[in-house]
Amino acid sequence: MGEEKSSRPRINLIKAHIDAIGAALRRMTKPPMTLMFPDYEEAWPEGYRGFILYDYDTCIGCSLCAQICPARAIKMYRVPGDKKMRPGYNVGRCIFCGLCVDICPVDALSYSYVHDEVYSEVKPMNMDPIDWTLWSKRIKEKEKSAKPKLKPVIDEDVGLRYEVVKSVEGEK
Amino acid sequence: MEAEGERVMVLEQLATQTGLPEWLLRGVLAPLVYPGLGAFAAVALFIIWAERKIAAKVQMRVGPLYVARRLGGALQLLADGIRITFQEIIVPVTVEKKAYVAAPIFAFAIVAASLAVIPGGPGVYGFSSSVSLLVPFALLGLIPIVIAVMGWASNNKFTYIGAGREILVTVAGEVTLLASLLATAMMYGSLDINKIVTMQIRTGIPGIVVNPIAAFLFFVAALLMTDRIPFDVVLGEQEIVQGPYTEYTGLLFVLNMALDYGKLYALMLLFSDLFLGGWMPFDGVLLGSLTVFIKTIVLMLIAIFLRSVYGRMRIDQIASMFWSRLFPLALASLVISAAVHVVYTP
Ligand code: SF4
Ligand code: SF4
Numbered sequence: 001m002g003e004e005k006s007s008r009p010r011i012n013l014i015k016a017h018i019d020a021i022g023a024a025l026r027r028m029t030k031p032p033m034t035l036m037f038p039d040y041e042e043a044w045p046e047g048y049r050g051f052i053l054y055d056y057d058t059c060i061g062c063s064l065c066a067q068i069c070p071a072r073a074i075k076m077y078r079v080p081g082d083k084k085m086r087p088g089y090n091v092g093r094c095i096f097c098g099l100c101v102d103i104c105p106v107d108a109l110s111y112s113y114v115h116d117e118v119y120s121e122v123k124p125m126n127m128d129p130i131d132w133t134l135w136s137k138r139i140k141e142k143e144k145s146a147k148p149k150l151k152p153v154i155d156e157d158v159g160l161r162y163e164v165v166k167s168v169e170g171e172k
Numbered sequence: 173m174e175a176e177g178e179r180v181m182v183l184e185q186l187a188t189q190t191g192l193p194e195w196l197l198r199g200v201l202a203p204l205v206y207p208g209l210g211a212f213a214a215v216a217l218f219i220i221w222a223e224r225k226i227a228a229k230v231q232m233r234v235g236p237l238y239v240a241r242r243l244g245g246a247l248q249l250l251a252d253g254i255r256i257t258f259q260e261i262i263v264p265v266t267v268e269k270k271a272y273v274a275a276p277i278f279a280f281a282i283v284a285a286s287l288a289v290i291p292g293g294p295g296v297y298g299f300s301s302s303v304s305l306l307v308p309f310a311l312l313g314l315i316p317i318v319i320a321v322m323g324w325a326s327n328n329k330f331t332y333i334g335a336g337r338e339i340l341v342t343v344a345g346e347v348t349l350l351a352s353l354l355a356t357a358m359m360y361g362s363l364d365i366n367k368i369v370t371m372q373i374r375t376g377i378p379g380i381v382v383n384p385i386a387a388f389l390f391f392v393a394a395l396l397m398t399d400r401i402p403f404d405v406v407l408g409e410q411e412i413v414q415g416p417y418t419e420y421t422g423l424l425f426v427l428n429m430a431l432d433y434g435k436l437y438a439l440m441l442l443f444s445d446l447f448l449g450g451w452m453p454f455d456g457v458l459l460g461s462l463t464v465f466i467k468t469i470v471l472m473l474i475a476i477f478l479r480s481v482y483g484r485m486r487i488d489q490i491a492s493m494f495w496s497r498l499f500p501l502a503l504a505s506l507v508i509s510a511a512v513h514v515v516y517t518p
Contacts, residue, residue, distance in 0.1 A: 028229040
């Protein structure tokens with residue numbers, strides 16, 4: 001024990017305490033680096049994969065999307081009054097891999113930038129084709145009414161800072 | 173002494189108007205309103221909010237914000253308090269029921285009782301006696317026993333460990349606290365808190381100037397006794413959840429939370445009376461009380477600010493620091509007191 005103590009570097013205790021308190025006080029004067037989420041959003045990178053949107057009129061009902069989906073988030077449904085099978089979407093199962101969008105031969109599926117929806121039940125997350133179409137319209141609206149976008153900037157002084165992005169790149 | 177007379181007048185008037193004996197009014201008003209529980213509730217709501225806000229500032233976060241956004245989230249604690257008060261109190265089947273329920277109530281009652289003798293302004297006290305300085309320490313010294321009972325009754329490993337640590341910490345800290353107290357009493361040559369404050373006012377020199385070491389030791393020991401952060405081994409959130417309070421929910425947990433802040437409040441109130449001259453620049457009841465109150469709040473703010481400065485110390489580090497560094501300092505402060513007590517001899 002005694003030997004360990006003697007090998008320790010000697011520090012000036014009082015100065016060390018004053019330094020520590022000073023450092024804390026100095027940091028109190030700096031602006032917070034919090035992203036105030038519901039009021040501001042982080043700018044989306046290009047090619048961001050959010051919820052999958054579905055266009056009922058373009059779809060030809062080939063069911064390729066349901067076959068490729070690794071999470072079995074897409075299932076084919078029969079819609080009354082429609083000869084073709086139509087895909088339905090379970091947003092709770094989706095892992096946002098984007099394979100369905102890639103494989104769709106007619107581009108009936110597309111990515112959105114929205115990733116934040118809250119469901120208090122499991123049931124509404126599993127949508128049939130009609131629900132999916134309506135839901136896609138709603139998500140598109142949500143995309144349009146976007147909050148101010150911020151992007152992180154490395155700051156010498158603070159470490160990280162968020163700046164408002166003027167023209168949002170990557171927005172469709 | 174004039175201030176004393178004035179206050180007695182106020183209370184006497186109140187007593188004649190209501191037809192109640194004056195000692196009863198004093199004994200009820202002081203522990204329940206000011207400097208007692210009413211003032212403490214306001215202080216606790218403010219201080220816990222400030223604690224979160226200051227820690228957030230230092231860590232460059234925002235802290236509580238959404239409850240009363242314009243005030244910077246100042247009502248957050250009120251909201252939390254209301255929620256937790258109406259939460260169900262879950263009593264686990266394995267606990268020793270009577271002791272489990274009684275311990276937090278008893279512990280908090282002890283803190284509240286100690287507020288009866290600490291003056292919060294000129295003549296604003298519940299009871300005065302020639303040994304009133306000893307009363308809060310005697311009472312606060314009982315709390316570790318109650319906490320040990322709490323930990324034992326909860327019948328849980330975390331609470332056992334927490335209770336054991338509370339005993340260890342008390343053994344380490346109480347000696348320093350009492351030694352600094354002894355130095356203080358020696359410096360003033362009195363054990364009456366009211367008299368100590370009037371002495372400081374008469375000479376115009378606050379105790380912290382005459383014996384800074386005693387004041388420093390008192391402050392550090394107070395941090396240890398109230399589980400503030402450099403010494404928060406008892407609660408030890410990282411490894412033993414909430415220490416002795418782990419099994420508590422709802423109102424009983426609120427009492428436990430309030431216990432530590434209550435101790436801090438009582439000790440800092442005492443600090444401003446003993447070392448900062450109490451209601452020093454003022455004589456009136458209202459201004460004097462306000463001065464003591466503000467001094468106390470500033471001291472508490474310093475105590476909670478230290479939370480974001482220091483990391484936690486190990487138990488053995490705390491024990492060795494208190495016994496081998498601070499205890500000799502306490503002896504030194506005794507020597508200083510012996511040398512300088514002429515300042516306060518009339
Ligand atoms: S993104 Fe991937 S997981 Fe989601 S529906 Fe498309 S294929 Fe399935
Ligand atoms: S792959 Fe495209 S066209 Fe085929 S069913 Fe799916 S959405 Fe419709």
